[in-house]
Amino acid sequence: MRARLGLFLLLSLLLIAAVWGQAPKPRPRKPGGTRRPTATRPQPVEPAEPTDFPPPILGPPSNIPGCPRECFCPPSFPSALYCDGRNLRKIPIIPAWAHYLYLQNNYIDEVTVESFKNATELKWVNLDNNRIRRVDRQLFDKLPNLLFLYMERNNLKEVPNDLPPNLEQLRLSRNQISKIPPGVFNKMEHLVLLDLHHNKLGDSDLGKNIFKGLKNLVQLNLAHNILRKMPPNVPHNIFQLFLDRNNIEDIPQGYFKDFHNLAFVRLNNNQLTDKGVPKTVFNVSSLLDLHLAYNKLSNVPVFNLQLEQLYLNNNNIEKINGTEICPFPVMSMSMSMNDEDAMPRLRYLRLDGNALKPPIPMDLIMCFRHLKSIVM
Numbered sequence: 001m002r003a004r005l006g007l008f009l010l011l012s013l014l015l016i017a018a019v020w021g022q023a024p025k026p027r028p029r030k031p032g033g034t035r036r037p038t039a040t041r042p043q044p045v046e047p048a049e050p051t052d053f054p055p056p057i058l059g060p061p062s063n064i065p066g067c068p069r070e071c072f073c074p075p076s077f078p079s080a081l082y083c084d085g086r087n088l089r090k091i092p093i094i095p096a097w098a099h100y101l102y103l104q105n106n107y108i109d110e111v112t113v114e115s116f117k118n119a120t121e122l123k124w125v126n127l128d129n130n131r132i133r134r135v136d137r138q139l140f141d142k143l144p145n146l147l148f149l150y151m152e153r154n155n156l157k158e159v160p161n162d163l164p165p166n167l168e169q170l171r172l173s174r175n176q177i178s179k180i181p182p183g184v185f186n187k188m189e190h191l192v193l194l195d196l197h198h199n200k201l202g203d204s205d206l207g208k209n210i211f212k213g214l215k216n217l218v219q220l221n222l223a224h225n226i227l228r229k230m231p232p233n234v235p236h237n238i239f240q241l242f243l244d245r246n247n248i249e250d251i252p253q254g255y256f257k258d259f260h261n262l263a264f265v266r267l268n269n270n271q272l273t274d275k276g277v278p279k280t281v282f283n284v285s286s287l288l289d290l291h292l293a294y295n296k297l298s299n300v301p302v303f304n305l306q307l308e309q310l311y312l313n314n315n316n317i318e319k320i321n322g323t324e325i326c327p328f329p330v331m332s333m334s335m336s337m338n339d340e341d342a343m344p345r346l347r348y349l350r351l352d353g354n355a356l357k358p359p360i361p362m363d364l365i366m367c368f369r370h371l372k373s374i375v376m
Contacts, residue, residue, distance in 0.1 A: 053107045057086045066095030084126070094119035104128040104150075111135045116142045128171075129153040135160040151175070152195075159184050159196075171195040173221070180205055186213040197223040197242065206231045222246070223266065230255055240264040244291070250276030256284045266291040268311070274298050293350070300325050305344050313375070314353030322364030344368050350375040 058069045067073035070092050071083040079099035083092065088106040096118040108130040116122070122143050132154040139160075140146065146164040150171045158179035159172060165187045177199040185191065191214055201222065210233070211217070217235045223244040230251055234241065236258045248270040256262060263286055272295040280302045282290055289309045292301075297315040305327050323329075327344055346368045352375045360374055 053089060054087045056088055066097065068092035068095075091115035093117075094122070096121065098122060100124040102126050103130070106130050109133055109155075111139060113138050113142060120144065122146055124148045126150045127154070131155055133157070137161055140164045163188060166190050169193045172199070174198045176200060178202070178205060180207075180210055182207060182210070183212075185211060188213055189215045191217055193217075193219045193221075195219070195221040196225070197221045199225055201225040201227065203227055203229050208232055211235055237261055242266045243270070245269040247271055249273070251278065251281050253278045253281065255281060256287075259284060260286060262286050264289045267295070268292065269294040271295065272297060277301055293353075303346075308345050309348045310346060311350045312354070313350045317351065317354040317356060320351065320356060320361060320364060322361050322367050326363065326367035328367070343370065345370055347372050349373070352376055 056070050059072060061069065062073050064073040064075070064078065067081070068083070070086050070088055071081050073081060077100075079097060080102070081094065081098045081100065082102045083106070084102040085105040088103070088108055091103060091108060091111065092115065094101060094116055098119055099121055101119070101122055101124065104126045105128070108127065109132060111127065111132060111134070113136045116139060120142060123145055125143075125146060125148070128150050129152070132151060133156065135156075140162050143164055144166065146167060148169045149163070149167060150169075151160075152171050153174045156172065156175040156177055158177055159181060161181050161184060163170065163184065167188055168190055170191060170193070173195050174197075177196065178201060180201070185194075194214070194217060202225070206227075211220075211231075212233070214235045215237065217238050219240040219242070220231075220234060220238055221240075221242040222231060223242045223246070225246055227243065227246040227248055230243070230248060238259070239261050241262065241264070244266050245268070248267065249272065251272070256265075262284055265282070265287065268291045272292065274297055277297065282301050282303050285304050285306060287304055287307055290303060290307060291311040292315070293311045294314045297312065298317060300312060300317065300320055302325060303310065344367060347370050349368070349371060356376055358376060360376065364374075365371070
C-alpha cells in the first residue's frame with residue numbers, strides 16, 4: 001500500500017514539473033530600461049476635397065444614333081441630351097442632332113472644343129453646378145446658334161471670351177469672377193439677361209464701355225459683388241437692375257434720368273445714406289418696384305406717381321411726413337376724388353426695422369389711397 005502511494009506521489013511531481021517547464025519564461029529586462037509603449041497606428045484623415053469621384057453612370061446602348069452612354073436620349077424628345085447628375089468628369093462627344101444639352105450637377109472642370117466639334121445646332125446648354133475653371137477660347141465658334149448658356153455655381157474667374165453673338169441669356173452667378181475682358185459684350189445685341197450676381201466684381205472691373213453693345217438687355221444682375229459705386233454706362237433700355245448686397249455708398253445725381261423703361265430697382269443691403277442719395281434720384285416715371293432695405297437712410301426719398309411697392313425696412317428712419325413725399329398738396333386733395341388714375345399708385349410700403357412709432361400719419365393715408373399694406 002505504501003509503495004503504491006509513493007509511486008502516485010512521484011508521478012504527480014513529474015507531471016507538475018513537465019507543465020512548469022512548458023510555461024513561457026519572462027524575458028530578462030535590460031538594466032535601467034523601461035518597457036516601450038505600444039505604438040498606435042495614426043487614423044487616416046479625410047481630405048477636405050474628394051480625390052476620387054464616383055464612377056460615371058453608364059447606361060445601356062441607346063437606339064438613337066450618336067447618343068453617348070453617359071447620357072439619356074429620350075425618344076419623346078429627340079433633340080435633347082440629358083447628361084446631368086451622371087458623375088461626369090469630362091464632357092462626352094455631343095452629337096450633331098442635339099439642340100438642348102443638360103450637363104448640370106457633375107464634376108466637370110473644363111469645357112473643350114473637342115466635345116462640341118459636331119454640335120453646331122445647340123441652342124441651350126446647362127453646365128450649372130460643376131467645377132469649371134477653363135473654357136476653350138475657340139469653343140463658341142462651333143456654337144453659332146446658341147441662345148441660352150447657364151454656367152452658375154462653377155469656378156470661373158473671368159467671363160468667357162468670344163461668346164456667341166446670338167446669345168439671349170447668359171447666367172454666370174456664383175463663380176469667382178473678378179474680370180470682364182474688354183469688348184466681351186460688344187457684339188451681343190440680342191442678349192436679354194445678364195446674371196453676374198454673387199461674384200467678386202469691383203468698381204475697377206466694370207470699365208466705362210463694358211456694357212457697350214447690349215442694346216436689348218432687359219435684366220442686369222450685379223448683386224452680391226464688391227461694388228462701391230453705381231456701375232457706369234448701364235444700357236438705358238433695361239427693365240430690371242439688381243445691385244443688392246454690395247458696398248454702394250452714393251448714387252450720382254441724375255443717374256436714372258435716361259432710363260425710360262426701368263421698372264425694378266433693388267439696392268438692398270448697401271451703405272446708402274441721405275447724403276449719398278439725391279432727393280429726387282428715384283423720381284423716374286417708369287419705376288414700379290423700389291427696394292432700399294438695410295441701408296442707412298434717415299428720410300424717405302421722393303418717388304413717382306406710378307410706384308407700387310417701396311421697401312425701406314431696416315434703415316434709420318425716425319419719422320415719416322406724408323405731406324413731403326406726396327406728389328400733390330395733401331390739403332388740396334378732395335376726399336371724394338374720383339379720378340383714380342391721377343392718384344399715387346403706391347400699394348405696399350414696408351417700414352419695419354426703423355425707429356418709427358405708431359400711429360400711421362394721417363397725411364400718408366390721405367395721399368396714398370391705394371395702399372393695401374403698411375408694415376411698421
